[in-house]
Amino acid sequence: MAADPSSFSSPSCCRTYHLYLRCRVDFGARALRGTAAFTTRAEREALRRLVLDTREVQVFKVTVNGQDAEFGFGEKHSFKGTPLEITLPFELRRGQEAIVEVSFESSPKSSALQWFSPEQTSGKQHPLLFSQCQAAHCRAIFPCQDTPAVKLTYCAEISVPKELVALMSANREGELPDPEDSSRKIYQFSQNVPIPCYLIALVVGALESRKIGPRTLVWAEKDLVDKSAYEFAETEAMLKTAEDLAGPYVWGQYDLLVLPPTFPYGGMENPCLTFVTPTLLAGDRSLSNVIAHEISHSWTGNLVTNKNWQHFWLNEGHTVYLERRIQGRLFGEQFRHFQALGGWRELQHSINTLGDKNPLTNLIPNLNEVDPDDAFSSVPYEKGFALLFHLEQLLGGPDVFMGFLKAYIQQFAYKSIATEDWKDFLYSYFKDQVDVLDKVDWNSWFYAPGMPPAKPTYDMTLANACVALCERWVKAKESDLDSFSSEDLKEMSSHQLIEFMALLLLEPPLPLSHVQRMQQVYNFNAINNSEIRLRWLRLCLRSKWEEAVPLALKMATEQGRMKFTRPLFRDLYNFDKSRDLAVKTYLEHRASMHPVTSMLVGKDLNQNQ
Ligand code: BES
Numbered sequence: 199m200a201a202d203p204s205s206f207s208s209p210s211c212c213r214t215y216h217l218y219l220r221c222r223v224d225f226g227a228r229a230l231r232g233t234a235a236f237t238t239r240a241e242r243e244a245l246r247r248l249v250l251d252t253r254e255v256q257v258f259k260v261t262v263n264g265q266d267a268e269f270g271f272g273e274k275h276s277f278k279g280t281p282l283e284i285t286l287p288f289e290l291r292r293g294q295e296a297i298v299e300v301s302f303e304s305s306p307k308s309s310a311l312q313w314f315s316p317e318q319t320s321g322k323q324h325p326l327l328f329s330q331c332q333a334a335h336c337r338a339i340f341p342c343q344d345t346p347a348v349k350l351t352y353c354a355e356i357s358v359p360k361e362l363v364a365l366m367s368a369n370r371e372g373e374l375p376d377p378e379d380s381s382r383k384i385y386q387f388s389q390n391v392p393i394p395c396y397l398i399a400l401v402v403g404a405l406e407s408r409k410i411g412p413r414t415l416v417w418a419e420k421d422l423v424d425k426s427a428y429e430f431a432e433t434e435a436m437l438k439t440a441e442d443l444a445g446p447y448v449w450g451q452y453d454l455l456v457l458p459p460t461f462p463y464g465g466m467e468n469p470c471l472t473f474v475t476p477t478l479l480a481g482d483r484s485l486s487n488v489i490a491h492e493i494s495h496s497w498t499g500n501l502v503t504n505k506n507w508q509h510f511w512l513n514e515g516h517t518v519y520l521e522r523r524i525q526g527r528l529f530g531e532q533f534r535h536f537q538a539l540g541g542w543r544e545l546q547h548s549i550n551t552l553g554d555k556n557p558l559t560n561l562i563p564n565l566n567e568v569d570p571d572d573a574f575s576s577v578p579y580e581k582g583f584a585l586l587f588h589l590e591q592l593l594g595g596p597d598v599f600m601g602f603l604k605a606y607i608q609q610f611a612y613k614s615i616a617t618e619d620w621k622d623f624l625y626s627y628f629k630d631q632v633d634v635l636d637k638v639d640w641n642s643w644f645y646a647p648g649m650p651p652a653k654p655t656y657d658m659t660l661a662n663a664c665v666a667l668c669e670r671w672v673k674a675k676e677s678d679l680d681s682f683s684s685e686d687l688k689e690m691s692s693h694q695l696i697e698f699m700a701l702l703l704l705e706p707p708l709p710l711s712h713v714q715r716m717q718q719v720y721n722f723n724a725i726n727n728s729e730i731r732l733r734w735l736r737l738c739l740r741s742k743w744e745e746a747v748p749l750a751l752k753m754a755t756e757q758g759r760m761k762f763t764r765p766l767f768r769d770l771y772n773f774d775k776s777r778d779l780a781v782k783t784y785l786e787h788r789a790s791m792h793p794v795t796s797m798l799v800g801k802d803l804n805q806n807q
């Protein structure tokens with residue numbers, strides 16, 4: 199079995215398949231301290247060694263079945279962290295099990311955790327902590343086999359100050375007073391479905407909840423609970439649609455958690471408890487595709503999992519496909535095609551930014567000595583989706599293809615797989631259409647950089663208005679600017695507005711007079727929808743409109759979703775009039791940014807010491 203290039207662990211020697219985590223959340227020290235006990239099985243004869251991944255964690259003691267074990271750290275790697283090498287006090291035969299318990303403490307600088315003082319929260323009264331383990335950050339909380347090739351169930355007992363709530367990516371099993379400290383209580387959790395460790399998640403804070411569906415609570419700080427309940431009211435309808443498409447939802451609860459604005463992603467599919475950014479709170483449910491997306495991961499990603507990050511497209515491509523099928527059911531097939539076309543345009547945009555010879559634009563990139571956080575882009579999402587949409591069209595349409603997808607999920611549920619497993623199954627499922635499959639240029643789809651070797655066909659009904667308005671602006675001369683008016687947008691949805699702007703961003707920058715006129719007639723500065731605002735500010739910066747600089751700096755720092763913050767900082771940096779200010783603002787803010795965002799924006803702005 200090919201090893202995971204992002205991990206030091208060797209699951210072919212030995213596998214951890216259950217975790218019992220006990221820890222104390224210390225807001226003063228900004229540390230998690232406790233024990234991680236792994237039930238471990240030898241996968242080969244005469245096993246004497248177990249290697250766990252760590253990053254910046256302290257280890258005080260290791261026991262195996264209660265007996266002290268010798269341990270030591272290997273050499274620190276630039277992004278993989280430091281292997282923890284444990285010598286078992288006795289040999290394990292193949293198939294034999296042992297409990298390996300590690301006493302650990304995380305670093306205040308852990309790349310997996312963001313700590314907030316009370317003043318940094320919206321309620322101002324209590325501290326808050328959240329984790330984000332995907333892709334390779336679980337090792338920055340506690341030592342573990344930090345590879346998605348390994349799946350484990352877990353139970354946890356988390357001690358926190360008693361005014362606070364702790365939630366995890368698991369069932370809530372109850373709470374009790376901490377017998378060691380009367381100012382604290384212990385929350386108990388269990389996740390009985392085996393999951394890769396990147397799905398282990400924890401949040402601690404003054405959180406409140408509201409029920410929005412038979413299996414759904416939405417959690418947030420007090421000030422956002424009601425707004426969130428409104429925004430995400432479609433959740434149960436989406437879950438039902440997803441079950442109808444993909445099969446039963448096996449995780450029990452599906453809760454949502456709205457995080458502070460520094461949460462670096464749009465959403466994160468932590469089982470039983472999806473984490474989302476507050477930038478989804480547009481007020482009109484127009485950004486709910488992110489919820490459809492995270493719901494879809496309950497099948498693709500969380501049941502069928504990529505075995506390493508080179509096959510990340512298996513997680514994200516299939517999830518985008520399901521996300522769009524859900525939206526197709528709820529909002530119509532034309533809307534699905536509109537979103538699909540938007541995805542193709544997004545892919546074009548990413549490939550323009552990364553360069554069409556860039557090996558990271560391969561569907562299956564080589565991640566030897568590449569940090570998965572550096573490799574992250576829309577490519578696995580949208581090239582992956584394009585491949586599946588292309589196959590849907592080649593093999594007989596949406597219903598036929600859904601038959602395959604459902605069978606694929608059944609076949610590989612609870613497993614971790616590589617692209618070859620997917621492809622072999624595709625060929626076996628469509629054994630009567632092997633001639634069609636053989637015409638697919640697999641090698642280019644998988645291993646060539648740049649745009650894919652084939653383009654699916656798209657229904658243009660909803661996209662035409664966006665294309666037409668984009669063309670009018672691109673072709674307009676100074677003397678034509680009078681012809682634009684607020685009437686132009688009258689029939690357009692917010693999705694179409696986003697697409698209109700995204701199309702303009704693929705064009706050379708508009709003259710400054712054009713964007714100024716656009717503000718005059720459309721008043722885009724007044725729009726708070728985060729997806730629209732991002733693209734509008736980028737258009738302004740690319741046209742070198744200085745008035746956009748403070749607005750862009752504000753958006754880049756008031757929220758920290760990387761999809762917004764990174765391009766805004768990059769555009770500010772590339773505009774000579776705001777470069778210094780961009781760097782200065784970054785340096786002022788980085789201490790309060792999420793550690794991963796801070797690291798990546800730092801690289802984007804060449805600020806790495
Ligand atoms: N699992 C991802 C987020 C992620 C990927 C975190 C890689 C860390 C490393 C999540 O499901 C996701 O894709 N979120 C998107 C949603 C969008 C595609 C609808 C996002 O964050 O914008």
Ligand code: ZN
Pocket residue numbers: 491495513514517
């Ligand atoms: Zn995803």
